[in-house]
Amino acid sequence: MIVRVRSRDGLERVTVSAGVSATIAELKSLIESQIGVPIANQILSLDQNLLLPKALDRAAVLSQPEATLISLGIGHGSVVFLLYDGERSVNRPRGAAAVTPAGSFGRKMTMDDLIARQVRITRQEAPHCDAVSFDRGAADQFQRYVNETLAFSVKRGGFMYGRVTGEEKKVEVEFIYEPPQQGTVENLYLLRDPEEEALVEAIAAGLGVIRVGFIFTQAVGAKELVEGEYTVSARELLQAVELHAESGIEEWVTAIVKMEVNEEGGADVHFEAFQLSDICVRLFKEGLFVAEIEDESDPKLSKMKKDVIVGGKDTRDVDNDFFLVLVKISDHQGLLSSSFPVENRITTVTTRALRSHLDRAKGQAFVKRISDFHLLLMLARYLDANSDVPALTECVRMQTQVPEGYQLLIESLASTS
Structure with a gap:
């Protein structure tokens, strides 16, 4: 039957x-x-x-x-x-006819x-990755700039690069690339440079890593403008889901860095990590999110272009928390150092920084002295992306001796300051 x-x-x-x-x-x-x-x-x-x-x-x-x-x-x-x-x-049977959208042809x-x-929106029970682990130096370098230089007064963001390991699909973040950007209390504008990102991708490929997530900070004072607490604002969610959808990997992680008041009345820096749910990414790809967010809108809610069902009720306003799937956080000590000045910040990185960095690291093997993503990105501007960058990053990845020709070239660049 x-x-x-x-x-x-x-x-x-x-x-x-x-x-x-x-x-x-x-x-x-x-x-x-x-x-x-x-x-x-x-x-x-x-x-x-x-x-x-x-x-x-x-x-x-x-x-x-x-x-x-x-x-x-x-x-x-x-x-x-x-x-x-x-x-x-x-799973529909093979050969089954596609359903014609309601209302088509009258x-x-x-x-x-x-x-x-x-469309029903429910909470996703589990993320697609078991946890995310941050390289200690990379995480500290990112938060320290926002804390000590910007004082969490404006937003800042970056792309996380690393790898997905093990059956549990643990995400290990090895470095953070900070693209050109402008931040305000409520908005983060990424002024992405395709040529620079191509160099970043070439370095990442040579180091055996991929882009695995997006990290951003919340400015102090942003939540004072509205009533009630929220994890991410509608603007933050829209930007995060756009980058998640662009990534094409289900283990993609979004991380927040924020300042919170502790029990003693002091201020602590906190990291939180989550994934955006499958339904969130699907709705974005289908164009259901309202992209234009009005200033008077409640930041805790994302607006849909048509009614969806949440908790048995039809609505166009969805609490952002419904789209978040928490991810456990840990840390590790990775292969790369994080002492070279970071790109696209207030201070321009010059070859003088290269000279200072090499001098500080005297006594170490040359490959150790250049094992820093931000240093490699500066060098990549002077090298051939198709031959030199892969050769140099292979030395860093395997921690093998850097050919003498590259050592002389790097020392020569450092001497031009």
């Missing part, structure tokens, strides 16, 4: 071998095994109102697990409506069309 199951994902079929003598409990078990919705998440009804916003309390729910299908009038070809929380991947929207087009 075939029972048709209608959910927000469309119409699917469940094969019931026991026929009409099967019970609701057995039907739920079959839905779990054949469709992939856990029994604990299932709500079944013969009333299509089950799938409509604000109508759950009006739908008669099939709540008696021992009731037989025949006693409820369920037979071959019957339709049962399924409501569930969470997300799942829907066709009227039916009840089934309305149900299929609903």
Whole structure:
């Protein structure tokens, strides 16, 4: 016997071998095994109102697990409506026809069309990575500049580079690249330079790492402008999800650095990390976020272009916290140092900084003296990105001797200051 199951994902079929003598409990078990919705998440009804916003309390729910299908009038070809929380991947049969969008070519929207087009937003239970670990030097170099130079008065951001390791998919951040930018109390404008980013990517490839996330700071005073606390503002979420969607990797991590008052009344710097949920990235890619954020808007809420369902209610304002999936934080000591001046800050990095850095590191092997991403980025401006950069970064990655020709070239650059 075939029972048709209608959910927000469309119409699917469940094969019931026991026929009409099967019970609701057995039907739920079959839905779990054949469709992939856990029994604990299932709500079944013969009333299509089950799938409509604000109508759950009006739908008669099939709540008696021992009731037989025949006693409820369920037979071959019957339709049962399924409501569930969470997300799942829907596998359609090969060759199945695509569904024509409701309203196309003048066709009227039916009840089934309305149900299929609903978007439900629920919290994602777990991230796609087990944890994120920051290289201590890289993290300290980033927060110290924001704390000591900018005093957390404006926003600052950067791209995190590292690798994804192990079956748990732990993200290890090895360095932070800070692109050209302008920050205010509420906004961070990334003035991205394609040529510079191409050099960064060449260095990253030579070091065996990839771009794994985005890090930004929250300015002190930003939250004083609104009532209530929030983790990220609507502007921050929109920028973060755009970069997440651009990345193309599901382990992508977003990190926040902020100043908080401790129990003694002093100020502490805190790091927080999270991933944006799959539904958040999907909605952004589908263009459902309102991109223009008005100054008087509540920063705790993201606005949608059409109604979505949150907690059983239809709305266009979604609490940003629904989109955040927390990620555990740890730290480690990586291969690279973090003592060379950072690009695109207030002070311009010159070859004089290279001379000072090499002098401070005298006595170390030459490869150790140049094992710093920000130093390598400065050198890359004077080298061939297709031959010299890969050769030099390979030496750094493997910690092997730098060829004499490159040593002489670097020393020559340092002497031009």
